[in-house]
Amino acid sequence: METVTSTETRRPLRDDTKKSALLFNMIVAIIIGAIVISLLQLQSPKVVSSDSATTEFSAERAFSHLKEFAISPHPLGSKEHDRVRDYLVQELETLGLTPEIQKVNSLNLPRTWVAGGTVENIVAKIDGTNSSKAIMLVAHYDSVAGGPGVADDGAGVAAILETVRALKENKPLKNDIIILLTDGEENGLLGAKAFVEEHPWVQNVGLVLNFEARGNEGPAFMFETSDNNGWLVKEFVKAAPTPVSxxxxxxxxxxxxxDTDLSVFKEAGLNGLNFAFGEGVGHYHTTSDNLEELSKESLQHHGEYMISLTKHFGNLDLTEAKKGNQLFFNIFGSFMITYSDQLVIPFMFIVVILFAITMVHGYKRKKLTIRGTLGGLLVNLGGLVGSFLIGLGLWSLLTFLYSEKQWILGTNNTIGTTYLISFSLVVFAFINILYRLTNKKAKVGSMMMGALLTWLILVVVTSILLSDGSYVFTWPLLFALIGVNIWMKLEMDSWKSHLVIVGFSIPAFLILIPVIYLIYMLASMELASVLMVFVALLGSLLIPIFSTLKIKTNWVMPTEFLTVGILFILVNSITIHNMPTSEHQKASDISYFMNEDTNKAYWVARHPLDDYTSNYINEDIKKGNTSEFFPIIKWDVQYAEADHYNMKAPSVTVIKDEVEAGKRTIEYLLKTNRQAEEMILQSVSKLKVSQLLINHKKIELTKKQYSKDEPFLLTYIVGQLGEVNVQVTVDANDSVEWIVADRSYSIPEIKGERPVEYSTYGDNSFAMRTIRE
Known part of the structure; x- marks a missing residue:
């Protein structure tokens, strides 16, 4: 580390503590103001009432549909699913359309397994006056088995119905509008797969607008585009009244x-945009994804996108060749900046050149040295590592102390946001202390440029490897370098120099704060360690302030940050003690497993035991993995032995078993004996599968070789039919062994009523047996 020379000797800060305190308060106010402005973009539009003009989209009118069809779980294959299907068809007919039901045995390979089921997509069309290609509005109408699916994806379906009604009240559009309410999305994107493979209208689709949810509130943001999105993004920014992206x-x-349905459409070569709201992730796929919990503002945002984009693209030529990609981001509220990804590398070189100029400028003014800058780089990297460890350590401590309420910690938005703020304050205290200590051994300019060198590395790496995200580092660094050049001309610890530093850090706060919040919203505080690295990067732009500004002593500022941060943590932790409540629910689940091979059954809970699940698991409680007694499922659980309830595993009938030309073809009929909704087939032995037919439909496997550690897996929704035909061709010398299981969306006995302060992903029962040749 360099030695601070006499020319760098710091003039003591003004003895007038009030002026120093005033300057500190001004800096804090500027930062808070920048944060508030940056978060203004994350707002949903106001709800439009049902009394509004009929040409407008109204969330209240859309919500009236939800009250009719999203009142209980309606997964693929269930009787409630059929009722919802019939309601949606009837509503489309009432709107003057002629919907059809596309009934298909659909098979897909979502990741490493085969998913299947008989889906019933609902398809309709509004004819355009002179169509180039069609705009397709997409949402899935099936729900998970555990919840009524009001947000996921009832909100998207209801918004489509209201959008169709409003469009019919407006002037006709040039392009056709296809309405696609997909089925089986929750079971492996089955409806979307069926549409692209078998529906003739797929050839006419020019643009897909897909609507989803991963929570129950918050702004709907456009989070995914198809490739070569340049034209799409430009037109999206023009058309969307309050875009968030x-x-x-x-x-x-x-x-x-x-994955969402758009994943399938993109694979089929279709252009598209994907929308979702994602706050309130604790309600996602649970019983609390219900009518009472849905934000109508989020529903309004869905509809605002739908009607504005449909009307805009509905009069454009959708056949034009689309080339190039755009970077895009909000900066002030709904104001967005976009530019071509072809400019990423040129902008990177501009920043590199400006960094070099700044180094020369600082060196000539004796504000830094090369050696000191490299030392500053190491110090800043140490600060980032320290911040990572602070986030990891605090979150690990909290999840340890509140292990029985970890689900609330990870999914409750109020709790999570408060911890995000408190952790950030602790990190700011750490960064403050770090740079006050290094200030005694190195020039502030060296420390600052060392930190900006970290930013420069991030700019270069993201520009080359993650170009769509390069703006997160490029523009903050560009403005920071301009600010540092001005700062170098000023008295280092003057009020002017401090205001210049904080002023030119504002672009970083405007860009990074929404990114931090959106990452938190998508992944929760489980990523606290990564989020704190971003916070530390922001803090590194304030090094001159952290190093030289003091109120009475050097330790007042970090002490205040640390005190407030710890206070927030303590208050939040006290709040957790009073949870769960009906407003802040805890996850509760119980499943039943029966293994016919061992003649044993178990009650299983994936979450910590509670007042309800203790009715099932209360004696000889064990902790372990379900694979110990049910090889086909691998959950870390608490469990106890259970009664059998006369439950039978699925039956297996061998219809055909033939050997020809070194290949063995076996045809099975798998049938549930208890009206279970889903059938599961997993290989146990080593197999080479050359051909697979499910209900006489062939599916091309991306993988042929299977082993005990990497088995073949099929999940098929048998629904009310109760059976599935599987024909598999393997090598004649393969030893064939399977686990066959079924899953029911219910349990064999209900012991009491689950309290209102608990929500659940759904209670299930599984029964299995092994079959061998």
Missing amino acids: HSFIYNLYKLMPN
């Missing part, structure tokens, strides 16, 4: 193991 989030989404 960040291409950095899209980059992250591509790295996550999540």
Whole structure:
């Protein structure tokens, strides 16, 4: 580390503590103001009442549909599913359309397994006056088995119905409008797969607008586009009244193991945009995804996108060749910045050149040295690692102390946001202390440029490897470098220099704060360690302030940050003690497993035992993995032995078993003996599968070789039919062994009523047996 020379000797801060305190308060006010402005973009539009003009979209009118069809779980294959299907068909007919039901035995390979079921897509069309290609509005009408699916994806379906009604009241559009309410999305994107493979209208689709939800509130944001999105993004920004979108989030989404119907449409070569709201993730796929919990503002945002984009694209030529990609992000409220990804590398070089100029400028003014800057880089990297560990350590401590309420910690928006703020304050205290200590051994300019060198590395890496997200680092660094050049001309610890530093850090807060919040919203505080690295990056832009501004002593500022942060943590933790409540629910689940091979059955709970699940698991409680007694499922659970309830495992009938040309073809009929909704087939032995037919439909496997550690897996929704035909061709010398199981969306005995302060992903029962050749 460099030695601070006499020319760098700091003039003591003004003895007038009031002026120092005033300056500190001004800086805090500027930062808070920038944060508030940055979050203004994350707002949903106001709800339009049912008394509004008939040409407008009204969330209240859309909500009236939800009250009719999203009142209980309606998964694929259930009787309630059929009622919902019939209601939606009737409503489309009432709106003057001629809907059809596309009934297909659909098979898909979502990831590493085969998913299947007989889906019933609802398809309709509004003819255009002179169509180039069609705009297709998509939402899935099936729900998970555990909840009524009001947000996921009833909100999307209801918004489509209201959008169709409003469109019929407006002037006709040039392009056709296809309405596609997909089925079986929750079971492996089955409806979307059926449409692209077998429906003739797929050839006429020019643009897909898909609507989803991963929570029950918050702004609906456009989080995914098809490739070559340049034209789409430009037109999206023109048309959407209150757009919320960040291409950095899209980059992250591509790295996550999540899919929606749009994934299937993109694979089929269709252009599209994907929309979802995602706050309130604790309600996702649970019983609390209900009418009472849905935000009508989020529903209004869905509809605002639908009607504005449909009307806009409905009069454009959708056949034009679409080339190039755009970066896009909100900056002030609904104001968005977009530019071509072809500019990413040129912008990167501009920043690199400006960094070099700044280094020369600082060196000439004796504000930094090369060696000191490299030392500053190491210090800043240490700060990022320390911040990562702070986030990891605090979150690990909280989840340890509140292990029985970990679900609330990870999914409750109020709790999570408060912890996000408190952790950030602790990190700011840590960064403050770090740079006050290094200030005694190194020039502030060296420390600052070392930190900005970290940013420069991130700019170069993201520009090359993650171009859609490069703006997150490029523009904050560009403005920070301009600010540092001005700062170098000023007295280092003057009020002017501090205001210049905080002023030129504002772009970073405007860009990074929404990104931090959206990452938190998508992944929860489980990513606290990563989120704190972003917070530390923001803090590194304030190094001159952290290093030289003091109120009475050097330790007042970090002490205040740390005190407030810890206070927030303590208050939040006290709040958790009073949970769960009916407003802040806890996850509760119970499942029943029966293994016919061992003649044993178990009650199983994936979440900590509670007042309800203790009715089932209360004696000889064990902790372990379900694979210990039910090899086909791998959950970490608490469990206890249970009665049998005269439950039978699925029956297996061998219809055909033939060997020809070194290949063995076996045809099975798998049938549930207890009206279970889903059938599961998993290989146990080593197999080479050359051909597979499900209900006489062939599916092309991307993988042929299977082993005990990487088995073949099929999940098929048999619904009310209760059976599935499986024909598999393997090598003649393969030893054939399978586990056959069924899953019912109910349990064999209900012991009491689940309290209102608990929600559930649904209670299930499983029965299995092994079959061998």
